[in-house]
Amino acid sequence: MPGTEATPQVEDGTANAPRPDRRARRRLETIEEILDIAVEVMGEEGVNGLSLAEVARRLGVQPPSLYKYFPSLMAVYDALFLRGQLQHLDALRDAMSRADPGLPALCSGLDASGRWALEHRAVAQLLFWRPVPSFEPSPEAFAPSIEMVALQRAALADAVAAGQLGPGANAEEAVYLVSTMISGVLTQAFANEPGLQWGEGRFTPLFPKLMALLPAAFPVSGGPPAVWRPAP
Amino acid sequence: MPGTEATPQVEDGTANAPRPDRRARRRLETIEEILDIAVEVMGEEGVNGLSLAEVARRLGVQPPSLYKYFPSLMAVYDALFLRGQLQHLDALRDAMSRADPGLPALCSGLDASGRWALEHRAVAQLLFWRPVPSFEPSPEAFAPSIEMVALQRAALADAVAAGQLGPGANAEEAVYLVSTMISGVLTQAFANEPGLQWGEGRFTPLFPKLMALLPAAFPVSGGPPAVWRPAP
């Protein structure tokens, strides 16, 4: 918040003491740089392969210096988690707002979600695959994902209201079904097609086909959909 | 193969030198024990958390002793991968053979596959999620997965022949669609519902519903199914 300090100062601040907010900004830039490098390391060594020593090496500082910015390795993971959630939420919301409400918004949003995940593989795995057993995201870092679910649920409700999907899509289950579909596509792409973009390969092109199954999963004309039942 | 040795010996073998095949059997038992402990460790520390030192500790030997059985940590991963593939293939094949050919066999097989994965989470992740970047399975360890795909493809072909699915299910794509569905269910269950069994929770009960969508994905009465098309 500018103007908090009582002593005004010129903008390029060549005074003896740097303006406090300038120092703070510089600090934030360093933090962002640390996180960027951490993402880079995770991409090469795997999400678990992140080490502060490697980050320090690439940043050109000694490992202890990083502890001025993050109190522990887990705090770095948490910051990565939060930043990733916010970025992903932005991508989802933006794509949803550009499409018609209801099913189109849902499909566009998930399409953007999948695209984001493939462009940020390491972070996406940290967010949705939980590959670091000793890391549990803090409630603050986890919060955006609640908003994400709410957006999808609202889009499903719009689709029901618009007659694009049957009333079954209002159930809790519908959100889980949709997230399971996108999750399957991304898992297969990650595991079997490293390096390919969204829309390429054997798996991500399946996403539109899966979305096209939603009306069959939640038929408009009443009556429960058929379910295959496993033998006991 | 018994009888290979020229010198016959009593079965409980208290002679000076143990029978060679007895020694070999004992060695195989030790190898199995090492792999069992490795699975246990992965379950607690994550797939990446496997370390030979920890295995040795639990086995009650010193770490160097393990190198008499496996030349490296990656060789242990590879043995785990192969054993897991074979176990999983057995579960799949067995369940398929107990159901009617075609769609029932496919659904039963995948049901058993999912059940196996949830009962062997750590190994399943090693097989299908590839969480250890530095580990690439050997061709021999990977071979059973080719058989697995062949089984599923054959069941889909049977389903088409029986009129349960349309001809689209004969395409390569159909196997990928099915594997994507099961993969999504398992990913969500692993990440969000540790400790739950197959059939419990929010995600694994979705599997029958997903299978029930296959006839909609590959309709019998010709004509391409609708596809949602992302905006450019």
Place this chain on the structure above:
DNA sequence: GTCTATAGCCTGATAGAC
């Protein structure tokens, strides 16, 4: 096949000078 001993690497984290 088991052990001791050890090389040679890595890590996270802290203390304290500047």
Place this chain on the structure above:
DNA sequence: GTCTATCAGGCTATAGAC
């Protein structure tokens, strides 16, 4: 906020005695 130095521990893997 940076550094040096260091602790305390982990790991894979090898050499060589028994």
